[in-house]
Amino acid sequence: MADGQASKKSVIKKRFPWGWVVLGMIAVAVLGMGMARKNAPIQVSTNSPTVYKAGQRNPLVTASGYIVARTRATLSSKVLGRIEWLGIQEGSRVQKDQVIARLEAPDLVAARNSVASQLAQTELDLERSKKLVKEGISDQASLDRLVNLQKQQAAQLKYQDALLESMVLRAPFAGVVTQKLSEVGETVAPGSAGGANAINAVAVLADFNTLEVEVEVNEASISKLKKAMPVEIRVDALEPKVLKGQVREIYPSSNRQKAVIIVRVVIQDRDSALVPDMGAKVTFLGEPYAQDAIIIGREQVVKRDGHSFVWAAENGLAALKPIAVLAENPIGLEVSGLTTTTQLIVAPPEGLKPEAKITVKAK
Secondary structure: OHHHHHHHHHHHHHHOOHHHHHHHHHHHHHHHHHHHHHHOOEEEEEEOOEEEOOOOEEEEEEEEEEEEEOOEEEEOOOOOEEEEEEOOOOOOEEOOOOEEEEEOOHHHHHHHHHHHHHHHHHHHHHHHHHHHHHOOOOOHHHHHHHHHHHHHHHHHHHHHHHHHHOOEEEOOOOEEEEEEOOOOOOEEOOOOOOHHHOOOOOEEEEOHHHEEEEEEEEHHHHHHOOOOOEEEEEEHHHOOOEEEEEEEEEEEEEEOOOOEEEEEEEEOOOOOOOOOOOEEEEEEEEEEOOOOEEEEOHHHOEEEOOEEEEEEEEOOEEEEEEEEEEEEOOOOEEEEOOOOOOOEEEOOOOOOOOOOEEEEOOO
């Protein structure tokens, strides 16, 4: 009896397809997971378009450059000599004609004193000779010779004073010392080349009241610029502060290697933190907008059948909204067909379809 029941169970076990049942259950589970994943909302990121209010100026061109001083000089001595005294350091503020350095000149001082002594003696002899001529003791020719000698020695004394003055280095204008290039005891010489290439120079002086921004503008954009047009200046060291300025000069020459033209911009909002060689970005502003303008990124525009669209999030669904591109500026594209509250989808995933369920990622 027991053997018969065991034999019956063994037959059932062999005939019933348990393996297929397990495989079927796995297939159903995988299919269910796939359907659930397919119907799950797609996670996306969104942002709002940039809005320029009526009256705000239209940004036309942006360019990068550096702050420079329009009035700047590398100071060198007039003659070869050794520095005896130096009255400046980096950051020193000096006034026009202020003495900033003196060179050793003992030989010139001795020569000047010798000429001065000779001139003093000649002037005494001249006064004595005038009295003798009046008394008839001396002749007029001797007096004339003394007059000429006095004039020669006076001229020699002026020459010696000029030589001594050449041993003194004065500030040609009021400004700030940005670099000290020599120390006391070093020999300096007249600069054979101007600017930063001057050899054996003493210091670099800049007038911070003439600070401006020098930028390189692409040749294709230069036609949009004109003198005195307003600009916005963003200096890396002052972010997020925005300075106001205007175009001072558009250089009448181009760099053939870079295909750019130099433009100088005056800084109207002075800031004590500004120094030469700081990096800056300039946005050249056009005419004010007559009405509110909506700007979106170029990468957000989708082209289909010759028409322009953008992906937007509406009530948890993806929507492909038609737009019209009105103009282009450095920020992006000026468009119509959107509102200021439209939530644009950033970097839409491939295969995204209209009315697909979406969920916005937390920012």
